[in-house]
Amino acid sequence: MTEQNAVASSNGAGRVSRPVDAEVAEGSRTRASVLTAKDLKTDQEVRWCPGCGDYAILAAVQSFLPELGIPREKYAFISGIGCSSRFPYYLNTYGMHSIHGRAPGIATGLAVSRPDLSVWVVTGDGDALSIGGNHLIHALRRNVNLKILLFNNRIYGLTKGQFSPTSEFGKVTKTSPLGSIDYPFNPLSLAIGAGATFAARTLASDRAHLTSVLRAAAAHQGAAFIEIYQNCEIFNDRAFDLLTKPESRGEWTVELTAGQPLRFGPGGTSAVVHDPDGFGLATKKNVADDDPGVIIHDPTRPDPSYAFALSRLGDDDPRLTPIGVLRDVELPTYEELMTHQVAGAEEAAKADLAKLFAGNDSWVVAPGGTHPRD
């Protein structure tokens, strides 16, 4: 495969396949070696509100992309509608600011027909989970090789402050003056339920963590879903304070590191264990250092129940919201399967359009008269 290798390789340009010719690829390799964050800035004035979390995500992405070694022209960033979806205008790659909720559909068409590209989707909680919910789940279940960045600020910002599908129950907004009676989506539960092969959560305010999750997503072959908690200073300020302020975060956040025990709290005395009363996971205080019941994090577990259970951990106490890669499993990508079928068919029969048109049941009419079929 092409794109997968390109994304996975960290020490050089990605391999290039059709339909761009080799000459173009040669040129791009030279350029890729010197790609810097500055090369990825555009001449467009960035117009998010002062203090918006989107600035931090843009800066992190611009700094991170050069380390993949992929030439700039091989990236395509596709977005929908909303504050987050202005993102492609500020990133000097190929990009499209499309229509509300449809970015996964457009990106799927692009990725399937151009497996040599690195295709990213930038979306928000309203764009991806409300108007575009259908496209999101289908892109995930097909395992299209898209890196989907969902900026979750739990509010409609561009339309000036209405509750979104991730707003908490009871939230007072302009369209819910008595409090929202909508139960919110948990985006990771949704993604994992839809069959996502990669699902992670990170914070716009934690550049190092955000970058590490982007790196893991880029290395993943297939659809990667990344929920990024992002503060909207104007309409939903401090929504994630519990997770971002040092006093709560340092001790309580459940940090997911592959191969490490899921311990948290003061001195790591709390831990994630099997739920003795249910089917999922639970948290437990005062856990002994050698307690064998402490879960060792393994995002590659084939059974999605584990990642799903992880995604629900913060339901009762938002401080315990897990941060990191919940799920990262291998499955052939949609492009691989599609390319394989097309290539197989191309090999199987010499493409003879005239023969196809003639079919098996044709007849010849001679000049000046008629003949039965020959």
Add this chain to the structure above:
Amino acid sequence: MVKQIQQVDQVVIRFAGDSGDGMQLTGERFTAQTAALGNNLSTLPNYPSEIRAPSGTIAGVSSYQLKFADHDVLTAGDPPDVLVAMNPAALKANLHDLRPGAIIIVNVDEFSRRGLSKAGYASNPLEDQSLESFDLHAVPITSLTVSSLTGIDVTRKEGERAKNMFALGLLSWMYQRPVEPTITYLEQKFAKKPLIAQANQAAFRAGYNYGETTELFAVAYEVAPATVAPGRYRSISGNVATSYGLLAGARQAGLRLFVGSYPITPATDILHDLVRHKRFGVTTFQAEDEIAGVCSAIGASFGGAMGVTTTSGPGLSLKSEAIGLAVTLELPLVIVNVQRGGPSTGLPTKTEQADLLQAMYGRNGEAPVAVLAARSPADCFDTALEAVRIATTYRTPVIMLTDGNLANGSEPWRIPDLDELPDFPVTFTTEPNGPDGTFLPFLRDPETLARPWAIPGTPGLEHRIGGLEKLDGAGTVSHDPDNHDLMVRTRAAKVAAIERTIPLLEVDDPPGPDGETARTLVLGWGSSYGPVAAACRRMRRQGATVAHAHLRHLNPFPRNTADVLRSYDKVIVPELNLGQLARLLRAEYLVDVVSYTQVRGLPFRADELVEALTEVIGR
């Protein structure tokens, strides 16, 4: 015994039965036999939207009509000369289309009390003289079929299911069709079930022999081969011709074809056909919904493929916003809309031409697209090819309209030589076009007003496009009032400029018997071509002088359209809607056209049109 064989110039046959009786297959086989004989033909399948409506009821009746002749056939939609009714419901549902004297062959075995009551008959029409004005033949088709299978080890139920082949055999004798192709066909179709193949072959032969030996049928008919343009021909349906036209279009543009579609009647067969052609580099994507279908095609076009989506009316409604996006992105996109009866779910399996205004205007803002319509099943090939030419040359969405009648109908198609197809190779932009090595994605070609198409993967031409209004040239976001005014007018001018590369509107306007010129023009579009042309011919035979023209390009119109319209005292526009083309023509050209419309889910009948047009001309 030697029977009389009578020469006739044309015949219309309708096979009707329960939707489980295999009437479509029967009709298709008769069509294949007829094409092999060199007759010209046209077909009209008609089936219920339920896969299995209650058996024996009117709702469950499926039919297949074909007309074949020794001259070029323009329409299948005339009253049948022969109706084959496999049960009482099929008789009742189709009787009103017959003229006195028509031949009716009924399967009398199904005319039991139960069968009659399911069809809503209070008394048996075979016995109550209500069919006196017809040439009625009551044939025990089911029992004759079963008794012809003696010695073949099939169940009674399996045996009864071969009754459609008995009917086909009988009609094959009546019209002197060749037997061998169907025998071979059945052998191949049921290669894995040799007993079923034998049963069907035996029933088919029994039907043929029944015609030859019984005294019920005194006359067999013969239709001479038609004289047509030389070349290699095959029979083709509109949906398959559309598929082939898209393949040919992508070839002539030098692009890979990407088709993103969601299943919808009656368009799905286009997707069914294209999925089988991956060897031509076609990528097909069965999307999660209509919106994702068109969006994936837009994404593919952004990446340098020829993005196509296929649908029917309700799907076109869902795609509206995305088509608007493609308008402002100025990317090639072909949307095939196989029209069906509307509004809403409407009549999914019936035909209508009522999406013209939706195609023209069904988007927010000033969002012009090119609109084309095919005139016949085989013409779907040329129209699809033309749609790809316009989409790629002008970087614009093109809506191609066909309809249920064209989609499922079939006719002989002169197979084109690939070398005679028009070339319109696409050149992607690979070099900067602005000052200081910059790239201006909306710097236009002065001739076509098309913008450069620079695809991802091209170094140095990285750019962003989107649904927000773009600055002329640079393509960056702009809210400037004058720029918006310029861009709206430029996009409109670009679509209008397509008229320079489309053919003029041709008028079929032969002088009358005494050299007089026509004062009335009949102007049609889409699938009404056949019946309208046939009606005009008949009127001329009756001594009338009438001109006929037909529009393929509906936006923009051919550049001589105004001149043509103003050359006649009266312009009549027949359409299967409430006057949509008439409205466009009046608005565009201030010509007071006369609108003649029907919305019955069926094509026009030439004989009805003759009556209606004669009445309007006489006013």
